[in-house]
Amino acid sequence: MSITVYLVDDHRLFLSGVKAELAEDFRIVGSAFDVDTAIVEIRGLNPDVVLVDVHMPDGGGIAVIEGVNESNPDVKFLALSVSDQAEDVITMIRAGARGYVTKTIEPPDLAEAVRRISSGDAVFSPRLAGFVLDAFAGAIPSEEDPELDQLTLREKDVLRLIARGFAYKQVARKLEISIKTVETHVSSVLRKLQLSNRHELARWASKRHIV
């Protein structure tokens, strides 16, 4: 059974390009140019993975994620954007996206990302890894749940290697751990990113405008 994918992007040209790229490996069940159509259709189709553009009229990618999250909790989101502003990245992840890639991603990498997301893993681009390292720098854990507010040394090692451009497989070999372990570390970082109420996170993201 192949993975079902739904696409949301207000740029028609880009949408058709991605459709063509992914059609070989996945079953594209539908696509939408706007937020409202997307929410209705995704609720009905319940696809495995939704590729969603961050910047769209009427609330953008966030609105899509929030509109679907409750009714279809199994749908997994991969955010796609031309902007890799930290603010956008962090908000999308915190809304529930399991990964973030820029639109300049190579087609094979995009396919790999979709596959990874559908199997429940997180997709960290080098840039996202860099953002996370930056955001979690400095050791000021909150009182409530210090574990959520800090990365472990191992997680930092994994993120550093991803930031340096290594694929999960290479990261695993360099650290002499299994790919599964790398995936576990990345998922754990994703969870921290989504749940941590480390206030530096938001402040850092809004402060940082340099791409």
Next chain:
Amino acid sequence: MAVVRSFEFSRRKTNRVMGGVAGGLADTLGVPDAYVRAAFLTLLTIWGLGGVLYLGFWLMAYDKVEDREVVAVDTRRGLGLGLAFLGLMLLLESIGWWPNPALVLTAGALAFGTAALTDSSKPGPLAALMDPNVDRPSRTRLVLGVVLLIGGLSVFFTSIGAVFELGVVILAIVLTGLGIVVAFGPWVRRLAADLATERNERIRQEERAEMAAHLHDSVLQTLALIQRTDDPAEMMILARHQESDLRDWLFGSAPLDGVDLVSTALKDAAARVEKDHHVRVDVVTVGDHVIDKKAASLVGAASEAMVNAAKHSGADRLSLYLEAEDDALTVYVTDQGEGFDPDAVAPDRKGITKSIRSRVEKAGGTVEINSEPGEGTEVVLSMPMEAE
């Protein structure tokens, strides 16, 4: 002196009594509102000076343009205001119109006493006098307020005979002042508002013109170039270069005045390599550092390493990763290309490696090159830094 350091000031929009001037000043100075109001009231008894100052501040304070406060009262202007005030006082004194000290004292004591009793705002610098943690007037403040009120009233009653004549004059002045405010206030306000609108409009127009100029120089030129090119690779490079340029322009924040950052320099270097050598460079930076001589040599070496990788690795994309800590910079230049045996490199490549090494080592850093045939190459450049 009225103002001894530069500060920006704007009228308050909410929680105000009249024009939001006192509130705005209170915000700027970090003093509770009530005290600023008390100061204005006290100054009002000195020939209506409080009113004049209030109007003056009102006129100077434009409305907020988005988040930016527009009027900055700088040290020089503050000094000027102070001198003018002093001059005015001396002039009044010399012609015998010195305001009755008893009256000023009375009004001051009454105003500040009331302020001390009624102030429920967050404590400002005057907090030392008061208990900072209560909303209701604290005991100290209560006592202080009552003492001031009683003192003020008693001074007033003992000097009532002497002030009576003066009081009439002041009343006249105050009434005239009020009349002027009532009559011309709306007009003056509208004038100020119009000025602000006009100013905003001008700023918007300038921004639009600047944007048009930039797009013309960059995007339109590139689009024209792309139309004249039939080599897809060339098109790709043009588009990519334009993309990163536009992205920087849209989202990049200008570096601080005259201060260059290591991350910016590395991004520039990467953009040059992308343009000259037809590769894509993914730049990720964590932390940052102001560029100094050491950092500059690191950037130079990183640039050379990128060129080297672009030329020899066969990979079409490189990764550049900067990790800046307080006391060290580390740059990784990674490619997923052919790789090589570091012990058996061709002489021309050895030269480049040597030059990277000497650059970094001269500045006190270290270079590590990890490569194996078929495994790609990673150049690690480290530089100890002095903590900022």
